[in-house]
Amino acid sequence: MSETMIESFLPDVEATDILGRALAATQPARAVVYLHGDLGAGKSTLARAWLRALGVEGPIRSPTYTLVERYPVPGGEALHLDLYRIGGAGELEFLGLDDADAALWLVEWPERGAGSLPMADLQVDLSVEGAGRAVRIRARGVTGDEWVKRMEIRGDLRPFPESNP
Ligand SMILES: Nc1ncnc2c1ncn2[C@@H]1O[C@H](COP(=O)(O)OP(=O)(O)OP(=O)(O)O)[C@@H](O)[C@H]1O
Numbered sequence: 001m002s003e004t005m006i007e008s009f010l011p012d013v014e015a016t017d018i019l020g021r022a023l024a025a026t027q028p029a030r031a032v033v034y035l036h037g038d039l040g041a042g043k044s045t046l047a048r049a050w051l052r053a054l055g056v057e058g059p060i061r062s063p064t065y066t067l068v069e070r071y072p073v074p075g076g077e078a079l080h081l082d083l084y085r086i087g088g089a090g091e092l093e094f095l096g097l098d099d100a101d102a103a104l105w106l107v108e109w110p111e112r113g114a115g116s117l118p119m120a121d122l123q124v125d126l127s128v129e130g131a132g133r134a135v136r137i138r139a140r141g142v143t144g145d146e147w148v149k150r151m152e153i154r155g156d157l158r159p160f161p162e163s164n165p
């Protein structure tokens, strides 16, 4: 089991945007990403920056009540899920999500859909750290491993905790 990992500090929303752009630029053709973190940790902010970087125009709403928002992106469809309000993992099936057509899964509160979601390639953990956010990006499997290595080569994330005042 691979355990490639990046830890970084995101002092402001602009830093989160940079991370979203870096993830979009390095993602594999098909990617499943779990976004972990408490309410307000910045999961939707990251997802929005990521989708914008993939060329999504117009409003990008938080799927708080709809559970899923879908966007056409290069190579297929991006699915942005927020499972905070899901009744149970079984409810995911009613959404009729087609794994095969999805180029990207961005899943907030994935723990609430456990067992009904595809396996993650990347697990992102966000947490409030002072006025900013701490982020930990962990690879899951070979695809995630290679992805994290591409992120490391880009080198546009500040290390944690050195830059945390
Ligand atoms: N790096 C950052 N530094 C400071 N504030 C940030 C950062 N990233 C996001 N925020 C702010 O955190 C707030 C909450 O963000 P967001 O809605 O993305 O959280 P969330 O994790 O999706 O929450 P929820 O679980 O309720 O969906 C927003 O006001 C956003 O601007």
Ligand SMILES: [Mg+2]
Residues within 6 Å of the ligand: 043, 044, 045, 062, 082, 108
């Ligand atoms: Mg959110």
